[in-house]
Amino acid sequence: MNSKTLDHLLIAITVLLDICFIATAIVVAYWVRFESGWTPEVLSLHKGGSPPLDDYFRLIPLMAIIWLMTLKALKLYRPESNATFSAFWTLCKAAGISLIATLAALFFIYHHDVYSRWVMLLATGFSLVGLFLGRWVLYRFRQSIHAQGMGVNRLAIVGNYDVRVEKFINVLNTKADSGYEVVGIIGETAASSQQPVVNKGEIGVTNPSHNLLPESQLQSLGKSQDILELVRKHRLDTLFIVSPTVPNDTILQILHACEGIPVQINVLPELSEFIRDSRNTITFFEDIPVLQLRETPMQGGRGIAKRLIDIVLSASALIALSPLMLTIAIAIRLTSPGKAIFRQERVGRGGTRFKIYKFRSMQVDAEEKVGHVWAKSDDPRQTRLGKFLRRWSLDELPQFFNVLKGDMSLVGPRPEMSGLIDTFRESIPHYLARQRVKSGMTGWAQVNGLRGNTSLEERISYDRYYIENWSLALDIKIILKTLWAIKKGI
Structure with missing residues (x-):
């Protein structure tokens, strides 16, 4: 048996197993929902008792077709797709798409019949587990076949x-x-x-x-x-x-x-x-x-979606946090001389320079005395209130104005001080790659512990990963991890 024959055979077996798992999942979901007694009666939509199982048998071809089309579109029938975590994550996406598509199809095709959404949800979950286990077994089988010199x-x-x-x-x-x-x-x-x-x-x-x-x-x-x-x-x-x-x-x-x-x-x-x-x-x-060796990131529909999210969330944050921000501004003016808002020139996308806004956490003229340097956690230039603000990242709140203006995004590489750009571009490989996208209030490097005076090379590596693997889902993940880090006071 040559490699192509083995690949085609395993793909055919995978398709057959998928159909069997999907059909079995519907029957098991029906039993769990209506026959097992494990679910409370208050969830029942059928006051006259359990619906006939035959009604759910009609769903098997529909769900199977939707699942198979989704799996094919997500390239889960390729020989190289295996039982890795990445493949499981792709299967999870396929499950979500299939569930939504099935519910939509039921609305248009069987709109006169009432189907339990719990059965649909349970069937999707059982199918996900079955499909992954089937792929894992075939993956191990393929390894054993190759180890014997067959199908190579x-x-x-x-x-x-x-x-x-x-x-x-x-x-x-x-x-x-x-x-x-x-x-x-x-x-x-x-x-x-x-x-x-x-x-x-x-x-x-x-x-x-x-x-x-x-x-x-x-x-x-x-x-x-x-x-x-x-x-x-x-x-x-x-x-x-x-x-x-x-x-x-x-x-x-x-x-x-x-x-x-x-x-x-x-x-x-x-x-x-x-x-x-x-x-x-x-x-x-x-x-x-x-x-095409490289594309311009964050363009098209997804880029527009990212900008809309920036506008909505930054405007909402400014409205919700305005009492806190006003209180911080007053406290800064009362505890130290100078303005409450500190403005500094930073470099963003494409080398564009802009003024970043922060609550002042340093003594007045701190930058003029020592030049462009990163602040340290025990920096003597910090005021007592400034140390508290920096610990909880409250000094960053005015940057929501930068996001609303379009200078920055909620998520992206942190903007660098203009006075350090020329130094770093010569000494750090790929340093300017971070300027391919808008700077952010938080980023992939920051939520992985690389903040402030940390390894610049490592931060650049994380920034490049973010740019090359960007998605709206990754942005949401970074925002959630940022909120969790702020909660812990990191």
């Missing part, structure tokens, strides 16, 4: 060995469920290439004593002009062509030679260090392919 995808590298090939082979060696076996390397001058050492018994060693390169256990299969013969001789399923070590003319010759055989052909591009994940898309201008 036999691949060869075409071209010269370089750092990309080394990294690629290392990934396959460390990923137990990859299902790949590196058979060897094909090149114009394979015998003179520098190949990696692959230990006996690891991926890529089929016959360590046969036709080995002088300083390597990676098998030299031959030259690319004999590609068709080599694919058939070594029963290769996949070719990985290393670009640009293989000329375009040679790639075209390989594609032409392999037209009549079922072999998958991939390219390890020269730009692989810039391509991070599936978000690097390819678009076409007429017949010219263009690879």
Whole structure:
């Protein structure tokens, strides 16, 4: 059994198991709701007794179709999808979408019948558990099959060995469920290439004593002009062509030679260090392919939604907190000379400079005396009231005005003092990446304990993660974690 046959078989089994779990979940949910006696009678919508089970049997095709379409759309029927936490989280999203879609379909299709929402909710939960367990069992089964050498995808590298090939082979060696076996390397001058050492018994060693390169256990299969013969001789399923070590003319010759055989052909591009994940898309201008290495974050509908959330929440916060903010302003004026509001130039999105607002927590002219430096927790420049305000992050409240104006967002990398930008951009790699989005009142780095005078390199790493993985759900998570941190006085 080859790898493609195994993948197709496991996908078919997964679909059948999903249908069985969904059907079983509906029946079990019906029993729990109406027959078990575990739910209080006050929840019943049927005053004349339990509805007939046959009514709920009619839901099985509807729920199954909705679930299968959702799972397909979320790419949960791909061979590489497995029983990881990430896959479970995606299944949770599929469950939510399927529940909403099912309730909507019931409203339009069976609007004359009354179905228990508790049955729908329980059936969704039971389906979620069943689908995940089924995938976990098949995942373990696939691992055991691969461990016996069955269903393995036999691949060869075409071209010269370089750092990309080394990294690629290392990934396959460390990923137990990859299902790949590196058979060897094909090149114009394979015998003179520098190949990696692959230990006996690891991926890529089929016959360590046969036709080995002088300083390597990676098998030299031959030259690319004999590609068709080599694919058939070594029963290769996949070719990985290393670009640009293989000329375009040679790639075209390989594609032409392999037209009549079922072999998958991939390219390890020269730009692989810039391509991070599936978000690097390819678009076409007429017949010219263009690879997108980076997109402008927070644009389109989701960007508009983020801005609307900023406006609504900042305006609501200013209204709700206005008595507290007025009290703090009066207290500052009474306990120390100077203005209650401190304004400082900061740098935001695209290098735009703006004035950030904060309740003054330092002595007057503190910045003029020492210049642009970060404040410390035991900073002697702090006033007694300022120390209290900083502990509970109350000095940040005026920044809701910055959010309302559009200078900042509720969530994003913290804005830096303008006087420090030139220093950091030269000494910290990727420092300016944080200026691709609006600055925020709180951010991913801050809720992970990186506030104030902490490692700047680590903060930049967290800021880049936020930018590259941004979503409205991540924003909500950061806001909730911020509120929890404030509650603890961190």
